[in-house]
Amino acid sequence: MRHNKNILKFPSLLIFLLTGIIAFSQTNKQADLEARRQELRLEIQKISQLQAENKTKQKSQLSLIQEFNYKISVINNLIKLTNQQANLLTRDINDNQKRITGLRKELENLKKDYAGMIVKSYKNKNQQSRIMFLLSSEDFKQAYKRLQYIKQYSNHQKEQGETIKAKTIELQEVNKNLQKQKNDKQNLIAENRELQKSLEKERTQHESLMNSIKKNINVYASQIKEKQREADRIDREIENIIKAAIASSNKKAGNKATTGSSSSFALTAEEKVLAASFVSNKGKLPWPVEKGYVTLAYGTQPHPLDKSLTTQSNGVRIATEKGSKVRAVFNGEVSRIVLIKNANPVIMIRHGNYITAYKNLSKVYVKEGDKVTTKQAIGEVFTNPMDGETVLSFTVFKEAKTENPASWIYKM
Structure with a gap:
């Protein structure tokens, strides 16, 4: 019979463990998303700060376009991330609401059982009735078992009281977490609205700038090509220096067979x-x-x-x-x-x-x-x-x- 009870308990234990693992995983994911959100916010602050420091200078149109593109991409990423956080919080809120419902039901049943035990204990609290219960035993073995039963019943009462207390604290904690999650979600929604406004502003400025550039697209295309040629020239020079350093390292190491042809440093x-x-x-x-x-x-x-x-x-x-x-x-x-x-x-x-x-x-x-x-x-x-x-x-x-x-x- 004991074996069957354990079998019945196993699915409940498994569900409990799986619920804990899922909750832990969601908490970790939320922490990762929050860390990334703070990084993106800091990135936007850095861009805005550098833009403010250089606002007195007349930047090239090409540089302004690069700035707008980068800032828009960062804001877009931040919007996507806050949406992910809000969605994850929605799932957490729903889970906690279900958990609160379950805890309230469990607490109600515990209190009901506890009340029944208290009433029963009150009826049997007379010391004389306990003694008579023991003395009416047929033999010493039965008397001993009845004494153990009285002790176990008393301990069970205490355990039930402690369980009710623990469940009440747990319920209060879940309620507190639920309220925090709701507040966090509202803050994310508010932040997202502000980000959408900021994104719209950046896109408007970007579009205006692009329209003015398109009037002289050939001039700017020529500048882009010239910049690319200059970058390529510097890169070739550096590459030649590295190749010469590789050859020199091989020569110094005495690698005559590979000198001049090796692509690796000795x-x-x-x-x-x-x-x-x-x-x-x-x-x-x-x-x-x-x-x-x-x-x-x-x-x-x-x-x-x-x-x-x-x-x-x-x-x-x-x-x-x-x-x-x-x-x-x-x-x-x-x-x-x-x-x-x-x-x-x-x-x-x-x-x-x-x-x-x-x-x-x-x-x-x-x-x-x-x-x-x-x-x-x-x-x-x-x-x-x-x-x-x-x-x-x-x-x-x-x-x-x-x-x-x-x-x-x-x-x-």
Whole structure:
């Protein structure tokens, strides 16, 4: 009989465990969404702050379009995320309302049973009736069992009282959580309304700007192509420098068979350790500037101004504030300070067989051969006096091939 009772209890236990797991999973998901929401809000604040700092400068139309596109995409992402949070809260609210209904029913039954026990105890509370109940036993064994029954009944009463107390507290807690969830949902809905207004404002300005640009689309298309040619020229120069450094490392190591043809650095034991450490920190490296946002992502993509034009970026472009210090993203050695004709200085830092390049600098604080540490200031980003733009170009190389910086930099 005991075995059958356990079988009956098992589904209830399973349901309880599954409910707990689902609730824990939803709580974790809500926490993740909230963390991401705060990140996006901070991102919008950074963009607005940088826009405000540079509002006195006459920015180029192309830069303004990039700013609008990026800000609109971030606002869109934030709207989607707040909708996800609101939907998840709706499910949580519904679950808690069901749970409250179940707890109230359970509490009602517990109180009913407890009231019945109290009445029964009151009728049998006479000490003499208990003694008579024991003395009327047929033998000692029966008397002992009756004594145990009296004790168990008394303990059961206490347990029932404690259960009622615990369930009451649980009900109060669920009610409190429910109210908080309802308030959180209302706040998210209100925030979403404000975001929709902000998005509409940004889109209106974007559309107005696009209409004025379309009147001179050929002029702007020519500027885009010229910028791309200039970026390609600098990238080719850096790539040639890296290839020469690879050949030099092989020659120094005595790899005669591969000198001039190898595509990989000949690493020392120390450089191998540094490269391994660099790789182990992939996705966790700090940003090369303290404040900023990406205006141009890695890879080939259609230009926001004219979809028939494409931009090829071997790294990322990061808009930042005037006077921003450039920081080394990891420990390494300054392999080159590159001075290219009609371009601003470039710092190249080697991390074993990986290289990080920091382009468009106005000041350089380090020299070739210097050992640098993570977050060490190595220079300052150039600010264009014509339009007030302060943009750092940042690239990650493995040997002479580029990699997406967003895969390396923390939450880029």
